[in-house]
Amino acid sequence: MSRKIKLLLAEDEPSLGQIVKESLETRNFEVIHALNGEEAYELFEKEQPEILVLDVMMPKKDGFTLAKEIRQENSTIPIIFLTAKSQTKDVIDGFQHGGNDYLKKPFSMEELIVRVYNLLDRVSLKRNLEKIPIGEFILNYEKQKLHYKNDTELLTHRECELLYYLSEKKNEVLDRTFILNKLWGNDDFFNARSMDVFISKLRKKLKKDPSVEIINIRGYGYKLTC
Amino acid sequence: MSRKIKLLLAEDEPSLGQIVKESLETRNFEVIHALNGEEAYELFEKEQPEILVLDVMMPKKDGFTLAKEIRQENSTIPIIFLTAKSQTKDVIDGFQHGGNDYLKKPFSMEELIVRVYNLLDRVSLKRNLEKIPIGEFILNYEKQKLHYKNDTELLTHRECELLYYLSEKKNEVLDRTFILNKLWGNDDFFNARSMDVFISKLRKKLKKDPSVEIINIRGYGYKLTC
DNA sequence: TCAATCGGTTAACACTAGTTAACACTAGTT
DNA sequence: AACTAGTGTTAACTAGTGTTAACCGATTGA
Numbered sequence: 386m387s388r389k390i391k392l393l394l395a396e397d398e399p400s401l402g403q404i405v406k407e408s409l410e411t412r413n414f415e416v417i418h419a420l421n422g423e424e425a426y427e428l429f430e431k432e433q434p435e436i437l438v439l440d441v442m443m444p445k446k447d448g449f450t451l452a453k454e455i456r457q458e459n460s461t462i463p464i465i466f467l468t469a470k471s472q473t474k475d476v477i478d479g480f481q482h483g484g485n486d487y488l489k490k491p492f493s494m495e496e497l498i499v500r501v502y503n504l505l506d507r508v509s510l511k512r513n514l515e516k517i518p519i520g521e522f523i524l525n526y527e528k529q530k531l532h533y534k535n536d537t538e539l540l541t542h543r544e545c546e547l548l549y550y551l552s553e554k555k556n557e558v559l560d561r562t563f564i565l566n567k568l569w570g571n572d573d574f575f576n577a578r579s580m581d582v583f584i585s586k587l588r589k590k591l592k593k594d595p596s597v598e599i600i601n602i603r604g605y606g607y608k609l610t611c
Numbered sequence: 612m613s614r615k616i617k618l619l620l621a622e623d624e625p626s627l628g629q630i631v632k633e634s635l636e637t638r639n640f641e642v643i644h645a646l647n648g649e650e651a652y653e654l655f656e657k658e659q660p661e662i663l664v665l666d667v668m669m670p671k672k673d674g675f676t677l678a679k680e681i682r683q684e685n686s687t688i689p690i691i692f693l694t695a696k697s698q699t700k701d702v703i704d705g706f707q708h709g710g711n712d713y714l715k716k717p718f719s720m721e722e723l724i725v726r727v728y729n730l731l732d733r734v735s736l737k738r739n740l741e742k743i744p745i746g747e748f749i750l751n752y753e754k755q756k757l758h759y760k761n762d763t764e765l766l767t768h769r770e771c772e773l774l775y776y777l778s779e780k781k782n783e784v785l786d787r788t789f790i791l792n793k794l795w796g797n798d799d800f801f802n803a804r805s806m807d808v809f810i811s812k813l814r815k816k817l818k819k820d821p822s823v824e825i826i827n828i829r830g831y832g833y834k835l836t837c
Numbered sequence: 838t839c840a841a842t843c844g845g846t847t848a849a850c851a852c853t854a855g856t857t858a859a860c861a862c863t864a865g866t867t
Numbered sequence: 868a869a870c871t872a873g874t875g876t877t878a879a880c881t882a883g884t885g886t887t888a889a890c891c892g893a894t895t896g897a
Contacts, residue, residue: 399717400624400627400717400718401624401626401627401630403717403719404627404630404631404634404717404719404720405630407719407720407721408630408634408720490625491625491626492626492629493629493630493633494630494633495633541873541874541875542874542875543874556753557639576876577853578854578876578877578878579875579876579877581854581855581856582856582857582875582876583875584854585854585856585857588855598754600754600755601768601853601854601855601883601884602768603767603852603883603884603885604853604884608753610753767884767885768884769884769885801886801887803843803844804844804886804887804888805885805886805887807844807846808845808846808847808885808887809885810844810845811844811845815846827843827844829842829843829844829893829895830843
């Protein structure tokens with residue numbers, strides 16, 4: 386497993402802060418949670434995080450002011466601002482450069498994660514170096530390779546992504562539209578047919594171990610069993 | 612596939628609501644999100660969720676008032692209250708009974724999930740990887756397969772679900788409307804006829820072992836005997 | 838006993854998914 | 868620029884699944 390990334394989260398709403406913290410932790414971040422701007426600055430000094438996620442509206446010191454101060458010490462650390470809907474665009478634009486990005490509330494964790502990884506430029510962090518067992522097979526996501534005993538088969542990027550998502554939900558149903566949106570961007574007719582083709586290809590490649598199957602659940606999606 | 616559980620979430624803070632919704636969705640819930648007490652009541656009527664998660668402090672109608680109204684229509688539906696730290700214990704205690712539970716903000720998703728499952732009384736979250744014996748047959752729910760001696764028959768998803776529910780209540784009567792609501796979503800005429808067809812198909816497949824029978828109890832449902 | 842209702846069975850149908858091959862496009866190579 | 872290999876999309880055909888319809892028998896209550 387790769388090293389945890391230390392992230393400073395400054396968010397004063399306790400409920401939201403707690404859940405964002407937890408979600409990031411399950412994704413293998415080490416989260417330092419500050420409840421206001423001043424505390425955030427102290428924790429930044431003390432903990433030296435790699436990336437900051439700052440709520441703009443906070444008691445004691447707002448996110449922008451905090452960012453200016455931190456930038457004097459560290460001009461490269463990536464910062465993501467969490468802004469309220471009411472925030473005017475031009476104020477945000479003033480901070481839209483360098484290692485900065487922003488996210489309007491309400492946001493989804495997926496959006497936050499994507500931005501975090503983009504700024505860290507470590508897109509494939511979570512999938513790093515993982516050897517995923519699928520029955521007798523071993524999937525190496527990084528190398529797009531599928532091992533079976535002494536054989537190794539190369540997977541294309543699409544095949545690999547698809548199998549990876551299936552393997553994440555082993556023995557559970559993976560939603561059709563979820564895959565389509567995730568991998569193809571939308572779930573229109575043609576993409577759906579394209580996916581069918583890939584399912585077909587994967588089944589062929591997974592035939593070596595008869596205990597591994599991709600089962601269709603009509604109208605819902607697929608289930609990888611092993 | 613294990614059908615999605617419909618859950619009504621009433622939470623007025625948009626950021627928190629969005630993230631709780633998303634987290635529940637990744638755990639395979641169907642989440643109906645209401646932004647205030649009135650909307651929550653309307654959605655409760657319309658969507659008929661299985662469980663409610665209500666913020667206590669909400670605009671237009673607070674969680675407790677809402678719960679009282681809903682309890683008049685449905686005295687058994689599980690309700691989880693999300694309470695602020697300031698909420699006094701005795702007020703909460705007034706609602707601590709029956710299918711109720713509460714959770715202090717800030718809470719973690721894990722805590723919420725545990726309470727949801729507790730109230731739903733679904734211990735068997737991950738469905739049996741186990742092989743279910745039905746007379747001389749063995750049902751493998753995961754793989755949708757029905758084994759008989761050396762033969763293996765593939766079941767469709769519907770067949771498998773239906774047989775699974777029957778096998779859970781072996782030698783007991785399984786309610787018609789229960790199956791219909793569980794598998795088809797509602798118990799209208801057409802779905803009922805559709806189910807008849809599936810019962811018919813299953814009987815055909817179960818013929819190999821004459822000791823296994825699906826017996827109809829007119830007006831009530833079916834009994835799988837073996 | 839007879840109509841009414843419920844459930845059983847079969848087949849037709851509509852729709853979804855599976856498979857294969859042809860095609861278009863990209864990137865790398867000569 | 869031409870050639871090649873690899874990848875993903877589109878198309879055409881086939882197979883599988885669940886719903887609807889039609890017809891029938893069984894059970895029930897008036």
